[in-house]
Amino acid sequence: MGEEQDVDAWFIPASEESKKIINTIKQVVDGRKLDKNPDKDVLNLSIGDPTVHGFTVHGTVKEAVRGALNSDSFNGLGPAHGLFCARQAVAKYHTSSEAPLTEDDIIMASGCTGALDLCFTVLGNPGQNLLIPVPTLPFYTSTTIPRGLVPRYYNLLPDRQWEADLDQMEQLIDKDTVAIVVVNPSNPCGSVYSKQHLLDILAVAEKHSLPIIADEIYTNMTFKDQPSYPIASLSKNVPILSCGGLGKLCSVPGWRVGWILLHDRNQRLKKEVIPSLLLVAQKILGPSTLLQAALPQIFDKLPQSYIDQTMVVAKADAEIAYKELSVVAGLKPYNPTGAMYMMVGVELSKFPHISSTVEFMEKLMSEESVFILPGECFKYPGFIRLVLLISSDKMREACGRIREFCNRHCQA
Ligand SMILES: *Cc1c(COP(=O)(O)O)cnc(C)c1O
Numbered sequence: 001m002g003e004e005q006d007v008d009a010w011f012i013p014a015s016e017e018s019k020k021i022i023n024t025i026k027q028v029v030d031g032r033k034l035d036k037n038p039d040k041d042v043l044n045l046s047i048g049d050p051t052v053h054g055f056t057v058h059g060t061v062k063e064a065v066r067g068a069l070n071s072d073s074f075n076g077l078g079p080a081h082g083l084f085c086a087r088q089a090v091a092k093y094h095t096s097s098e099a100p101l102t103e104d105d106i107i108m109a110s111g112c113t114g115a116l117d118l119c120f121t122v123l124g125n126p127g128q129n130l131l132i133p134v135p136t137l138p139f140y141t142s143t144t145i146p147r148g149l150v151p152r153y154y155n156l157l158p159d160r161q162w163e164a165d166l167d168q169m170e171q172l173i174d175k176d177t178v179a180i181v182v183v184n185p186s187n188p189c190g191s192v193y194s195k196q197h198l199l200d201i202l203a204v205a206e207k208h209s210l211p212i213i214a215d216e217i218y219t220n221m222t223f224k225d226q227p228s229y230p231i232a233s234l235s236k237n238v239p240i241l242s243c244g245g246l247g248k249l250c251s252v253p254g255w256r257v258g259w260i261l262l263h264d265r266n267q268r269l270k271k272e273v274i275p276s277l278l279l280v281a282q283k284i285l286g287p288s289t290l291l292q293a294a295l296p297q298i299f300d301k302l303p304q305s306y307i308d309q310t311m312v313v314a315k316a317d318a319e320i321a322y323k324e325l326s327v328v329a330g331l332k333p334y335n336p337t338g339a340m341y342m343m344v345g346v347e348l349s350k351f352p353h354i355s356s357t358v359e360f361m362e363k364l365m366s367e368e369s370v371f372i373l374p375g376e377c378f379k380y381p382g383f384i385r386l387v388l389l390i391s392s393d394k395m396r397e398a399c400g401r402i403r404e405f406c407n408r409h410c411q412a
Contacts, residue, residue: 020146024138025377032362040369043398045386048187048340050251050310053389058306061250064297065290074293080281082108082259086292090259093299094219094244099232099263107277108286111258112217112245116181117143118260119213119241122276124149124178130213131172131180133164135188135343135378140181152177153379158334158345162191166204173208179241180205182231185218188378188385189343190318190336192228202231202238211239211269217248217258220307222338223315232263239268246291248340249307250298257287257295310389314340317388317395324399330410331402342386343375350410357381363409368401 036042044052068074074083081087087106095101109115116139124130126148132140134153144151154169156162169180182201185192193201205212214231222228232240245258260277264270286292318336325333325344332345346357354360357374361384364370375383390398 017146021142022138022145023142024379025373026138028358028374028376029361032358034362034365034371036365036369036371037367040401042365042369042371043390043394043401044371045390045398046371046373048248048387048389049253050248050340050389051253053387055251055310055389057250057252058302060301060303061252061294061298064294064301067297068290068293071293074289076289078286078289078292080285081278082106082281082286083289083292086295087259089296089299090261094230094242094261096230096233098234099230099240101261101263105262105264107260107262107281108292109243109245109258109260109281110284110287111247111253111256112215112243113139113143113258114256114284114287115243115245115258115260116140116213116215118277118280119179119243120144120147120149121280122273123211123213128176128178129172129174130178131169133181133183133186135375135380135383137183137187138377141379150176156186156189156191158189158343161337162186162189162334162343163193163197164201166200170204170208173204173210177208177210179211179213181213181215183215184231185222185228185338186341187218187339188341188373188380189334190339190341190388192222192226192338195227195229195234198229198231198234202235205238211241211273214240214242216242217244218339219244221248221311221340223311223318223336224308226337228338232261235263235265237265239263239265241269246295246298250302251310255288255291257291310340311338313391314388316392317386317390318342320392320395321386321388321399324396324403328403328406328410330406336388340388342388343380343383344386345383348382351406352411354409357384360384364402364405367408368405370398370401370405 087103090106091101129150129152132151152172155165240263242261247253330350361374372384
């Protein structure tokens with residue numbers, strides 16, 4: 001329409017903050033030529049979204065949402081920190097005698113990511129730092145750096161079931177440190193911490209008077225007979241902001257329902273942090289009221305067997321992958337005990353024509369149509385991450401292809 005406009009004369013710039021947002025998965029994967037082998041079907045072990053792997057929503061969950069919709073009672077706005085009934089349901093599901101919760105201790109958020117983002121907003125000023133585990137998830141970088149918070153990465157030790165290197169963690173702490181982030185059970189490592197290790201982390205936090213932000217979206221999602229402890233159940237004196245969500249538990253990551261459980265040991269959060277969380281929650285006015293209203297029924301009626309079944313698939317895949325890959329020259333798998341991931345070390349020195357795990361990903365896709373993510377996505381080169389949610393047959397097929405790939409490229 002009309003004359004040609006001079007685009008540069010009316011250029012609309014984006015903010016500096018927005019331009020600092022980096023998604024390491026996109027950064028690493030996009031722009032790579034991820035062409036599959038045309039003769040082989042793709043086996044996707046890259047994405048931790050259960051719906052991609054054929055997991056369907058349990059009937060009781062659908063029923064709960066239908067009920068909320070049909071009631072015509074949840075179309076309006078609710079409190080920014082969440083509907084009373086939703087907070088009550090989340091509190092009831094997570095409460096325990098060691099870590100009691102009521103609806104007043106819950107803040108609803110847009111997914112677990114939104115819950116973590118609220119915590120970072122309220123706890124940190126520009127220039128201050130947060131301790132974050134590495135291997136790390138992309139959103140820990142993209143939700144801290146743009147607002148001027150400095151992520152300081154503490155190491156997880158693969159040969160000690162991915163426990164935190166507490167000595168190194170402690171060296172990172174200074175007067176500008178505002179919190180320690182603990183991801184347990186872990187994505188991408190699939191590890192589940194022992195009671196003793198959690199107590200040791202709490203001791204570091206207590207010594208330095210730091211709160212813990214716990215990413216516990218995989219609480220209750222551990223392999224059979226693997227005990228797991230929400231860190232708040234062990235904390236006597238350290239305040240815990242535990243973030244979680246419905247996405248992995250019910251295979252509905254797209255619903256964006258999450259929460260913060262506030263375990264305010266000795267009322268250290270009461271004066272400023274909790275009132276500020278309530279203020280910040282007003283920025284997006286909470287997650288969908290319709291889905292919040294379904295939570296009481298979801299938590300009441302969803303059978304534990306549904307969650308157990310997800311873990312049965314993950315554990316079976318882990319056992320296959322460990323057995324098949326531990327005998328492959330150049331690879332070292334690390335056995336997970338929870339969540340839905342496995343990390344595998346790649347001895348790059350034995351692969352003369354592969355210079356990085358990014359290249360490993362590319363070549364594995366183009367030759368074998370197996371899609372994994374390289375450690376570079378998690379600031380952890382030299383490893384690859386497998387998602388453990390596909391059928392046993394497909395997992396066997398994927399491992400067979402990885403073995404052939406390594407046999408072709410590895411020079412012992
Ligand atoms: C998937 C995942 C999240 C993101 O959860 P959403 O509810 O989808 O925002 C957060 N933390 C970990 C460890 C995850 O694996």
